[in-house]
Amino acid sequence: MELIIRKAGTGDLPGILDIYNEAVLNTVATFDTVPRTLEQQTEWYGQHGDAYPILVAEREGRVIGWASANRYSDRLAYARTAELSLYIHAEYRGLGLGKRLLGRILEEGKSAGLHTVLSRIAEGNDSSIHLHRVYGFDMVGTMRQVGYKFDRLLDVIIMQKLL
Secondary structure, three states, X not given: OOEEEEEOOHHHHHHHHHHHHHHHHHOOOOOOOOOOOHHHHHXXXXXXXXXXXXXXXXXXXXXXXXEEEEEOOOOHHHOOEEEEEEEEOHHHOOOOHHHHHXXXXXXXXXXXXXXXXXXXXXXXXXXXXXXXXXXXOEEEEEEEEXXXXXXXXXXXXXXXXXX
16 A cells, blocks of 8 residues: 655644653653653644654555654744654564655755754664664764663764754
């Protein structure tokens, strides 16, 4: 079946939430440790608007991945900088979907007027680091032992791309 990548709507929030909460419970892709509620995800969605796009990957009417450009800071000088989020349903990881979503969210971000995109990647996530390098992200720093999840302290690598 055909894969569709499109802008997310409020009807996509349950699918986005399912994918995100699976990552919360089973991965270090996010440092959230408690699953989100639909109310929290709806509030998150409302913080984006045209300046910070959200995309979903859909197959047979099911959301199987999503990407978003998130406000980096509420200080106005950072308005053209975003932090990237990219999550793939567990059944579809490793099939190239992340690559397609990342390419599209960067295009959408540039069209929306963003200039800089940042990603924070937990240590050990070599596939994510590789994917970011494919799209021209540079490693700009490492924050040492800033996260604690699954009974261990984790470093976070910061990657950056100028659009």
